[in-house]
Amino acid sequence: MSVSTSSSSSRTLKIGILGFGTFGQFLAKTMIKQGHILQATSRTDHSQLCDQLGISFFRDMRAFVEADNDVILICTSILSLSEVLKSLPLNFVKRPTLIADVLSVKEYPRNVLLQVLPEEMDVLCTHPMFGPESGKDGWKDLTFVFEKVRIRDEETCSSFLQIFESEGCKMLEMSCEEHDKAAAKSQFLTHTIGRVLSEMEIQSTPMNTKGFETLLQVKESSVKNSLDLFSGLFIHNKFAMQELQNLEFALGKVKEKLLKRMEETSLNEPKL
Amino acid sequence: MSVSTSSSSSRTLKIGILGFGTFGQFLAKTMIKQGHILQATSRTDHSQLCDQLGISFFRDMRAFVEADNDVILICTSILSLSEVLKSLPLNFVKRPTLIADVLSVKEYPRNVLLQVLPEEMDVLCTHPMFGPESGKDGWKDLTFVFEKVRIRDEETCSSFLQIFESEGCKMLEMSCEEHDKAAAKSQFLTHTIGRVLSEMEIQSTPMNTKGFETLLQVKESSVKNSLDLFSGLFIHNKFAMQELQNLEFALGKVKEKLLKRMEETSLNEPKL
Ligand SMILES: NC(=O)c1ccc[n+]([C@@H]2O[C@H](COP(=O)([O-])OP(=O)(O)OC[C@H]3O[C@@H](n4cnc5c(N)ncnc54)[C@H](OP(=O)(O)O)[C@@H]3O)[C@@H](O)[C@H]2O)c1
Numbered sequence: 346m347s348v349s350t351s352s353s354s355s356r357t358l359k360i361g362i363l364g365f366g367t368f369g370q371f372l373a374k375t376m377i378k379q380g381h382i383l384q385a386t387s388r389t390d391h392s393q394l395c396d397q398l399g400i401s402f403f404r405d406m407r408a409f410v411e412a413d414n415d416v417i418l419i420c421t422s423i424l425s426l427s428e429v430l431k432s433l434p435l436n437f438v439k440r441p442t443l444i445a446d447v448l449s450v451k452e453y454p455r456n457v458l459l460q461v462l463p464e465e466m467d468v469l470c471t472h473p474m475f476g477p478e479s480g481k482d483g484w485k486d487l488t489f490v491f492e493k494v495r496i497r498d499e500e501t502c503s504s505f506l507q508i509f510e511s512e513g514c515k516m517l518e519m520s521c522e523e524h525d526k527a528a529a530k531s532q533f534l535t536h537t538i539g540r541v542l543s544e545m546e547i548q549s550t551p552m553n554t555k556g557f558e559t560l561l562q563v564k565e566s567s568v569k570n571s572l573d574l575f576s577g578l579f580i581h582n583k584f585a586m587q588e589l590q591n592l593e594f595a596l597g598k599v600k601e602k603l604l605k606r607m608e609e610t611s612l613n614e615p616k617l
Numbered sequence: 618m619s620v621s622t623s624s625s626s627s628r629t630l631k632i633g634i635l636g637f638g639t640f641g642q643f644l645a646k647t648m649i650k651q652g653h654i655l656q657a658t659s660r661t662d663h664s665q666l667c668d669q670l671g672i673s674f675f676r677d678m679r680a681f682v683e684a685d686n687d688v689i690l691i692c693t694s695i696l697s698l699s700e701v702l703k704s705l706p707l708n709f710v711k712r713p714t715l716i717a718d719v720l721s722v723k724e725y726p727r728n729v730l731l732q733v734l735p736e737e738m739d740v741l742c743t744h745p746m747f748g749p750e751s752g753k754d755g756w757k758d759l760t761f762v763f764e765k766v767r768i769r770d771e772e773t774c775s776s777f778l779q780i781f782e783s784e785g786c787k788m789l790e791m792s793c794e795e796h797d798k799a800a801a802k803s804q805f806l807t808h809t810i811g812r813v814l815s816e817m818e819i820q821s822t823p824m825n826t827k828g829f830e831t832l833l834q835v836k837e838s839s840v841k842n843s844l845d846l847f848s849g850l851f852i853h854n855k856f857a858m859q860e861l862q863n864l865e866f867a868l869g870k871v872k873e874k875l876l877k878r879m880e881e882t883s884l885n886e887p888k889l
């Protein structure tokens with residue numbers, strides 16, 4: 346793992362966004378602000394929004410891949426990745442292109458991309474560790490994780506990374522496996538606790554402590570993300586199951602200690 | 618339940634703190650700043666610290682109760698309440714005194730105090746919903762819950778409440794039972810999750826999301842409180858057990874949903 350601080354030169358890129366949902370749109374706004382040229386395709390027709398943003402929207406996947414992209418940026422849900430890639434007519438991509446993804450798990454897209462992409466395509470796996478909520482006031486000091494899985498065209502790759510570097514992101518190069526290990530213990534756990542609190546329907550009380558206020562926030566932000574995203578974090582990160590078990594086990598331990606203490610207390614407390 | 622905003626007159630009080638641990642010391646500092654006269658007693662010898670603060674410390678409980686207090690403020694742990702009260706020589710209290718407590722559960726001390734105190738003593742049950750951590754920059758806008766359980770000397774009671782009002786606390790009058798119901802769903806739950814995260818030994822990663830950062834905080838602050846305090850929240854709040862069960866149940870539900878989704882996905886995902 347290494348924190349990179351290079352401030353390499355950058356050029357204007359033609360970026361084709363594949364999957365124009367919440368997160369694709371969120372990224373697109375900053376890329377446009379930086380002067381890059383954007384095109385997009387998605388399952389749903391987002392052409393109106395794209396019109397407003399100055400992005401060419403393609404309903405047809407073939408037209409999208411033929412539209413001369415420097416980078417194809419995969420922003421679909423984790424769960425739909427293989428389906429989406431299957432329907433992508435890769436043989437119509439005109440020239441070597443950088444294929445990058447932003448999925449919140451990393452080993453899975455890495456493996457899938459290496460399996461389906463022609464050898465001449467470069468592969469960059471990334472995870473911006475922020476979203477529309479945490480990144481609403483800019484991306485400064487927010488973490489951008491990436492692995493250069495197969496890069497020959499260094500210039501295009503570094504121009505793409507420059508998008509995040511120039512916004513002040515903390516650039517963190519690590520293997521996809523390292524990412525997944527740490528993400529299971531942090532991001533997946535956070536989402537799980539948020540979903541559990543949501544399942545409990547916790548609500549603000551007139552006497553919230555500061556600690557409880559932060560739990561309310563964790564709940565709110567986890568349910569703002571799609572259930573597909575949360576499911577993807579679990580299903581396609583091989584370390585997540587263990588983390589879920591650790592959580593269950595720890596809760597069991599805490600309960601056990603409380604019950605034991607309760608028993609001791611009822612034996613020892615003086616009768617008044 | 619009502620939010621009170623009265624700004625009644627106040628006078629200098631002689632306050633005897635029973636239990637001079639973390640929280641008793643924390644409260645004492647503000648009371649001294651306001652000009653009240655403090656005395657204290659405790660299981661442990663805190664006389665050196667008391668000397669520094671200008672508080673008379675009594676090793677002897679009888680001398681403490683004879684020392685002419687307007688208010689005796691109980692700041693012992695929840696679990697030691699009945700033991701401490703048993704050793705308090707109430708027959709040596711010289712005159713009607715306001716007995717107040719700050720325990721983080723409320724029905725339990727209310728019942729115990731009504732049971733053991735002579736009829737002529739006034740009883741005020743309170744819970745400042747903050748501590749040395751959350752209240753380190755002052756008490757403004759932090760919640761102070763109280764029930765006037767048995768008050769005849771209104772003036773002393775309101776002078777005591779004024780300590781918190783004048784610091785800007787949100788004064789919240791509610792029954793001890795209402796308090797315990799809401800506290801189980803908020804404060805106890807927060808401490809439980811903090812303890813679970815501590816049991817899991819969660820740690821900062823190089824790629825923390827903002828959400829995970831807040832979980833780290835919840836963990837840190839819950840373990841700063843004593844295990845006695847946490848155990849007391851559970852053992853002496855009749856609503857806490859249900860809340861612990863709700864948490865377990867919700868975690869089971871979330872797990873079930875994830876496993877179901879995982880199964881569906883492995884059936885539906887196209888082979889590449
Ligand atoms: N939200 C965040 O904070 C965040 C942060 C970092 C990374 N990410 C990653 O970014 C990606 C997008 O996240 P998101 O927040 O926008 O929500 P998401 O629910 O994970 O993904 C929504 C996107 O997936 C597409 N999609 C879903 N099912 C599909 C299917 N069966 N066939 C084709 N396309 C399908 C949607 O297309 P349509 O819009 O056309 O329906 C939309 O573009 C995910 O991989 C996520 O892990 C998200």
Ligand SMILES: NC(=O)c1ccc[n+]([C@@H]2O[C@H](COP(=O)([O-])OP(=O)(O)OC[C@H]3O[C@@H](n4cnc5c(N)ncnc54)[C@H](OP(=O)(O)O)[C@@H]3O)[C@@H](O)[C@H]2O)c1
Pocket residue numbers: 635636637638639640641659660661662692693694695697700701719720721722744745746747748749842843845846849
């Ligand atoms: N900490 C907070 O943020 C906070 C906030 C609101 C309310 N409260 C309440 O304030 C009270 C004190 O809390 P705390 O944080 O100081 O920690 P705690 O562990 O709940 O209580 C420590 C106090 O209890 C005394 N004590 C413990 N066991 C005893 C025993 N067997 N016999 C006699 N005294 C015993 C200690 O005396 P020695 O020091 O003499 O050993 C010390 O004064 C608790 O009822 C708590 O619920 C705490």
